[in-house]
Amino acid sequence: MDFTFTEEQLLLRDSTRNFLTAEVTPSRLRERWKSHDVADNDLWEKMLDMGIISATIPEELGGSGLNSVDFVLLAEECGYVALLEPVVYTALVVVPLLCELEGDFPRELLSGLVRGDYRISVACPFTGLVEDADTSAFVLKFNSNKELVACSVTDAELSQIRSIDPGRRVFSLKECESGKVLMGNNRFEFLHEFLINSMAFANAAQSLGLTQRMLDLAVNYSKDRHQFKKPIGSFQAVKHLLANVAIKLEFAKPSVYRAAHSLHHGAPKRSLHISHAKIAACEAASLAAKNSLQAHGAMGYTWEYDLHIFSKRSLVLSATGGDLGFHKARLLDSLFSDDFQLGPTATFS
Numbered sequence: 001m002d003f004t005f006t007e008e009q010l011l012l013r014d015s016t017r018n019f020l021t022a023e024v025t026p027s028r029l030r031e032r033w034k035s036h037d038v039a040d041n042d043l044w045e046k047m048l049d050m051g052i053i054s055a056t057i058p059e060e061l062g063g064s065g066l067n068s069v070d071f072v073l074l075a076e077e078c079g080y081v082a083l084l085e086p087v088v089y090t091a092l093v094v095v096p097l098l099c100e101l102e103g104d105f106p107r108e109l110l111s112g113l114v115r116g117d118y119r120i121s122v123a124c125p126f127t128g129l130v131e132d133a134d135t136s137a138f139v140l141k142f143n144s145n146k147e148l149v150a151c152s153v154t155d156a157e158l159s160q161i162r163s164i165d166p167g168r169r170v171f172s173l174k175e176c177e178s179g180k181v182l183m184g185n186n187r188f189e190f191l192h193e194f195l196i197n198s199m200a201f202a203n204a205a206q207s208l209g210l211t212q213r214m215l216d217l218a219v220n221y222s223k224d225r226h227q228f229k230k231p232i233g234s235f236q237a238v239k240h241l242l243a244n245v246a247i248k249l250e251f252a253k254p255s256v257y258r259a260a261h262s263l264h265h266g267a268p269k270r271s272l273h274i275s276h277a278k279i280a281a282c283e284a285a286s287l288a289a290k291n292s293l294q295a296h297g298a299m300g301y302t303w304e305y306d307l308h309i310f311s312k313r314s315l316v317l318s319a320t321g322g323d324l325g326f327h328k329a330r331l332l333d334s335l336f337s338d339d340f341q342l343g344p345t346a347t348f349s
Helices: 007-023 026-035 041-050 068-080 087-099 104-115 185-224 236-265 270-301 307-319 324-335
Strands: 120-122 138-142 148-152 157-161 170-174 180-183
Touching: 007 041, 007 068, 068 087, 068 185, 068 236, 087 104, 087 120, 087 138, 087 185, 104 180, 138 185, 148 185, 180 185, 185 236, 185 270, 185 307, 236 270, 270 307, 270 324
Parallel strands: 120 138
Antiparallel strands: 138 148, 148 180, 157 170
């Protein structure tokens, strides 16, 4: 069984990494915070031209037809730069949800995303809050009748909610119940779980990139910072702090990649695999934030240093798409079920 990514997938990851690291710099993120711009339209257009936004849209509708296994590496790179634009949610949550629906309107929405006519957001299935609603034309949400509807944002009353991450724009919606029905309540249970899994997987993949970025920042700082005429990275205590993060990250990656495979193939245990991935990736990001901050000492606490950009984003991703308590409970329900099978045969079947 081959668990490696293909050469094409790795090349796509590398080109995305080169673009994002050049365009999405910490200074650019800080400028967005200060200017209070609602969106970086120039960056969005560039990503649209590169095909990143429409990557998971079927080819017959103008997209690239990538699946969750293809896109998971790109989601990591988006997390690595703490990308503010909702590219990952568009590709891994909105598009797969629309692809599950039948009818002309979902296909029309997908075609509009390819052309760049508008953006589409989705309401969190736990809180009902919507990220980037102010820049979206439609919001996908479940109404009081458990029907999936596409609401026009122009008809809704938006109320912004303050977030610990200054770059995150999250809103509550009012008077948005009369949207166009995309699917009746006969598929509510399936679509509700599908939405939870998609959001959790998107956050897990981004958390891997955030973990790597915080680890890189700490490693670079420990090389440059000298104490007793030696770089602090040569001290065993600092080595152990950062090695623990690296180990946690390497153990989290396979669980996220397996979740991508399970999500793509509709595996019966996909919810279990996605919850495992969310827990492993977010715990790795949490440890990276803690240990990187400790490695930086007093410097890490300052607003001027870039570490807080990524540590705050990791807190947000851990709490959205189902917090760790929800996913641990779901994991335990599966592990202690009567028909659960243990061992490598069951794991890799």
